[in-house]
Amino acid sequence: MLSAARYGDATFYFYDQAYAESNGFWTAGRRTSNVTITVPPERTTPVVLFIHGGGVATHVTISSFGWQREFDLLPGKGAEVELPVAAGGILPLTIATSAGFSPAQFNPGSKDLRFLGIWVEVQNRVKPPS
Numbered sequence: 001m002l003s004a005a006r007y008g009d010a011t012f013y014f015y016d017q018a019y020a021e022s023n024g025f026w027t028a029g030r031r032t033s034n035v036t037i038t039v040p041p042e043r044t045t046p047v048v049l050f051i052h053g054g055g056v057a058t059h060v061t062i063s064s065f066g067w068q069r070e071f072d073l074l075p076g077k078g079a080e081v082e083l084p085v086a087a088g089g090i091l092p093l094t095i096a097t098s099a100g101f102s103p104a105q106f107n108p109g110s111k112d113l114r115f116l117g118i119w120v121e122v123q124n125r126v127k128p129p130s
Contacts, residue, residue, distance in 0.1 A: 005025060007122035009040055010122060012037055016032075024050075026120075027097060029115040030099060031100075038089055046082045048122075052119050053101075053117070053119075055076075056100070057099065058073050058097050060072075060095065060096065060098075061096045097117035
């Protein structure tokens with residue numbers, strides 16, 4: 001494990017390069033990121049994420065143990081992802097992105113040269129079961 005971050009009652013453990021911030025994280029561009037999410041074992045509602053690819057179009061695949069969702073994200077557009085309920089409170093996840101960008105590409109005053117994939121924001125609300 002390289003790092004971890006807590007968002008509400010969910011803890012995210014990052015095994016690859018990830019850039020954690022206060023309400024979410026950036027994955028690295030054009031890579032597959034491995035993340036484990038833990039929640040209290042008694043939680044029966046899914047973790048809900050909002051994802052976007054910044055200023056570039058990207059294909060995103062999010063998967064875990066026989067569950068998979070794919071998204072074609074356009075610049076300025078995002079998608080909501082409802083993860084499966086974590087059995088026993090533990091959910092291993094992979095997030096693969098087909099593209100990436102550097103913030104300095106879009107903001108000439110930026111010195112941020114990180115090659116980013118997608119922004120993953122953990123929603124603070126708890127979505128009731130369907």
